[in-house]
Amino acid sequence: MIKPNTHYSELKSSYLFYNIAQKTKAYTDIHPDAHLLRLGIGDVTLPLCDTVIKALHSAVDDQAQKETFQGYMPECGADFFKQAVQSYYKRRSVSLSEDEIFVSSGASDELGDILDLFDDDNTVLIIEPAYPAYVDANIIAGHRIIHLPSDISDDFAPYPDESIDADIIYLCSPNNPTGATFTKEKLAQWVKYANERSAVIIFDAAYEAFIEDEEIPHSIFEIDGSRTCAIEISSLSKTAGFTGTRCGYTVIPMELERAGMKFNSMWVRSRTTKTNGVSYILQRGAAAVFTDEGIAQIKKNIEIYKSNAKVIMSALEKCGIRYCGGKNAPYIWLECPDDLESWELFSLLLEKAQIVGTPGAGFGKCGERYFRLSMFGDVSDTAEAARRIEALFKAE
């Protein structure tokens, strides 16, 4: 008699974004003509930039000719892809060897798969509010989970709590959902904490391209001591609009070792056993992002998303609604007005303003009175959403 992984039954009955999709569908079933302003799930809306499109077409052409056809790719990433990522890190003076860089199908895939490196008997520390997949993937893995609440008093980027013992620590900066960022000094404290406990930090850098303040680190590897305690997981989904195209990268330093086992070589073994690498076509497209031309083009898109943020922030300010994020991150995290709970605000915005946002409660208990708006929406939809928010909440 086969034994299923019963941890699945410990999961809440369905996933946050799925819930939102269901509730939104229920609304559009009744109001089929409604034009929804979608600031909910963090999906991008601008097309891929020219340089990437050209690289993708050229790679497809390679697959059409015997002479240029690419079969199995190296499981950990094509050399050209690793070199592109290496050069991207070098721009911020982070030196990585090619062997420390792994291609992935994106951060969400990797955040789940990476747990394969660890024993079930580990305690995970998740700073909340948090991306719900951190919690769910660790429930499935059977890990003990400590939820560390954060709030406005620590700018949603807390210091480590010395009284807590954790083995695996999730840090996400710029943060989803709060838009908070960790300063160098705060990250240095977390690195010290992790090294002292022989813990491992899983650093989710999926939003690093949105940082505009010079002093905020884009990578955990800008911090001294991080090479003995951190894995960095990143993605092109938000950097270059790859949510539906899929490609990302993971960095595991050679020095990262616990109980005599090197996580880098374990990951090599995991990838060579359990994958056949990532599509040649996608790696070509992804590598093009890191060229000078590619970086200039994605910056333009990021500026457009940032102009969305400014429009929403301005509306919130006029309504006297407190918020954080929106500057170094593509999310605005606002306090629900009028003493509403977050799912109440969700329904109100959907019904009265046709705005789809994300209730803070979906990111953990301490998000109950907060709400997330994404800046990845259509420009005119976002401007209209700002107007409707003002109409709803601005004091006369």
Added chain:
Amino acid sequence: MIKPNTHYSELKSSYLFYNIAQKTKAYTDIHPDAHLLRLGIGDVTLPLCDTVIKALHSAVDDQAQKETFQGYMPECGADFFKQAVQSYYKRRSVSLSEDEIFVSSGASDELGDILDLFDDDNTVLIIEPAYPAYVDANIIAGHRIIHLPSDISDDFAPYPDESIDADIIYLCSPNNPTGATFTKEKLAQWVKYANERSAVIIFDAAYEAFIEDEEIPHSIFEIDGSRTCAIEISSLSKTAGFTGTRCGYTVIPMELERAGMKFNSMWVRSRTTKTNGVSYILQRGAAAVFTDEGIAQIKKNIEIYKSNAKVIMSALEKCGIRYCGGKNAPYIWLECPDDLESWELFSLLLEKAQIVGTPGAGFGKCGERYFRLSMFGDVSDTAEAARRIEALFKAE
């Protein structure tokens, strides 16, 4: 102190195909001008067919325009992809609902990930010789493994052994590495065995497109009773030359349930938590394979690979070397001549004939005296390999 997954240290020091690559590299380092005839790793050499190339280009164009741009895909697969797979199964009178079909990045990725559905405390039955990743993925998962040897006396496709109790059963037909196929009657016995024990069959159908005998099943779901005991994992790698392009599919029937848990809904939860789906571009390319035009075109490529098989089989026959496979499968599995062990034959063929093959010992102990040749090589290289095999082994 974080605990690594110590099962990694139970793995053999490196992976079969990696070993072959290393030994081959050592040879070419000394003989840089050698033209190797690569019949080793089962990598395809023919480019993607026109219909697929057109669909890929068109999907890349979609990603270049705001109106057609695709962000996050449904995690379990795009509707158009699921419908394409559904129609492909329908050609063989297998009815599947769209919800039973999942997109994947390919069979190797899925064979590893699928173990997430099961508790660590399970016993796995692997019929050997076998694809080495079955064993390694289950070592990493901490499962008990029973190795069931097969040999020429049972056509490398044994009946279940009633005295063995297993929870998870791997069946691969057509088989890698032996090229053996399971008849309907044999598969029916395995289905009965699995249902009686509440076990689950993981059916690897990656080579189904090579079957030419009408009576051999392409899918486990052609067998009565399989919907309560089987998961099918398939791939376009060999069917349509997607080894470096990546896309596959997995079928989990709604009826498959153990200890009150439905594996289909668990897999939905796994995919929605741990992935963001498979690239829109790749799904478009993959769906094109299953059109009438696509199927006609991939058949032509398969015919070319089969003509490779005929050339090699003819040479082996002239040398009096016994073999199986080559007819309904892209692999030929031969008995090592001259009492050689399989790694000895590997070195002999590499050094005397510049042929790269795969030693049978890499697929389990009972493969020690066997050797695998792949039919995916270049046509003229394969013909040359056949001549050199004759020159080496044909009795005067």
